[in-house]
Amino acid sequence: MIIDLRSDTVTKPTVNMLEAMLNADVGDDVYKEDNSVNALESKLAEMFGMDEALFFPSGSMANQAALKLHTNPGEQVICDKYAHIYNYEGGGASFNSGISCKLVDGHRGMFTAAQAEASINPPDFYHSPLTSLIAVENTTNKGGGACWDFEQLKELRTVAHNHKLGYHLDGARLWNALAETNKTPKQYGELFDTISVCLSKGLGCPMGSVLIGKKELMQNAIRVRKILGGGMRQVGFMAAAGIYALDHHVHRLKEDHKRAKEIGEVLNSLSIIQKVEPIETNIIIFELDGSINEQDFFDRLKAKNIHIIGMGNNKLRMVTHLDYNDSMHEFLLKSLKAM
Numbered sequence: 001m002i003i004d005l006r007s008d009t010v011t012k013p014t015v016n017m018l019e020a021m022l023n024a025d026v027g028d029d030v031y032k033e034d035n036s037v038n039a040l041e042s043k044l045a046e047m048f049g050m051d052e053a054l055f056f057p058s059g060s061m062a063n064q065a066a067l068k069l070h071t072n073p074g075e076q077v078i079c080d081k082y083a084h085i086y087n088y089e090g091g092g093a094s095f096n097s098g099i100s101c102k103l104v105d106g107h108r109g110m111f112t113a114a115q116a117e118a119s120i121n122p123p124d125f126y127h128s129p130l131t132s133l134i135a136v137e138n139t140t141n142k143g144g145g146a147c148w149d150f151e152q153l154k155e156l157r158t159v160a161h162n163h164k165l166g167y168h169l170d171g172a173r174l175w176n177a178l179a180e181t182n183k184t185p186k187q188y189g190e191l192f193d194t195i196s197v198c199l200s201k202g203l204g205c206p207m208g209s210v211l212i213g214k215k216e217l218m219q220n221a222i223r224v225r226k227i228l229g230g231g232m233r234q235v236g237f238m239a240a241a242g243i244y245a246l247d248h249h250v251h252r253l254k255e256d257h258k259r260a261k262e263i264g265e266v267l268n269s270l271s272i273i274q275k276v277e278p279i280e281t282n283i284i285i286f287e288l289d290g291s292i293n294e295q296d297f298f299d300r301l302k303a304k305n306i307h308i309i310g311m312g313n314n315k316l317r318m319v320t321h322l323d324y325n326d327s328m329h330e331f332l333l334k335s336l337k338a339m
Helices: 015-022 035-048 059-070 092-097 113-118 150-162 174-181 185-191 221-227 236-248 253-268 294-302 326-337
Strands: 052-056 076-080 100-104 131-137 166-171 194-198 209-213 273-276 283-288 309-312 315-319
Touching: 015 236, 035 052, 035 185, 035 209, 035 236, 052 059, 052 221, 052 236, 059 092, 059 131, 059 166, 059 194, 059 209, 059 221, 092 100, 113 150, 131 150, 150 166, 150 185, 166 174, 166 185, 174 185, 174 194, 174 253, 253 273, 253 283, 253 315, 253 326
Parallel strands: 076 100, 076 131, 131 166, 166 194
Antiparallel strands: 052 209, 194 209, 273 283, 283 315, 309 315
């Protein structure tokens, strides 16, 4: 038994998902003739109450397209210092869009409306980049799966509106936030100009993310996707997996959250653990104390076929997911207690 908790991206399609993929009605998506892709895009646009949606091969590409749609070269996006678009997309904001990031020193990847407003450069001061976009991430990856308070997101919407800025949500793990906070996709659709959602994390698909947004922005999304190399052909096999996941895998996300919190309780009881970040969803971030080094901890777990990942700065991470079951959970908890 191999227990892989490095990420929720390591899952494999279920038997029923594979069957849905096998029966997909496909065509050439570059010509917009793939019925399964069209169905997925329509389903998500309707789910969020937004005008249009476009399927992308990855979350990074969907986010990069959103940045391009909202900005012009030389402009600036406001985001948290932990933001995925800044830390984990290969410098794509500068490479693809020619923009810079104004980093906010938030808390666990989240910042306030006052912090955002203070980060806006005066539009008539031509010495500084023109601020054109506020981007948030929910849940926050480096923030340990933290969920934004919805009222805080509404306050940021007001700031964006008052200053005529775009408002983008990196919703790679938005499904987890929705499950934990009992908010609806339509409530998010009312707030944001664009939203990217991932199908290959909590929902367990082999690949794919979807960018959803307002018509005036999305009309150029397919052109940007093409420029980024994201034109795909019979990708409906993947879209069918997404449709299946939306219908069958969203409701079970709280199971992942419950197991993550139980892992956190055990970690908190260990003398070798210095700190466990608050756990809201499926991500556990913790720090070791000085009595054991990171590599020794990894090796002890690896000897039992348990795999986790480092986050830098002496932080380690586990992520629960669809392929992490009850028997694995019991074995992991037992193994941790014996550390």
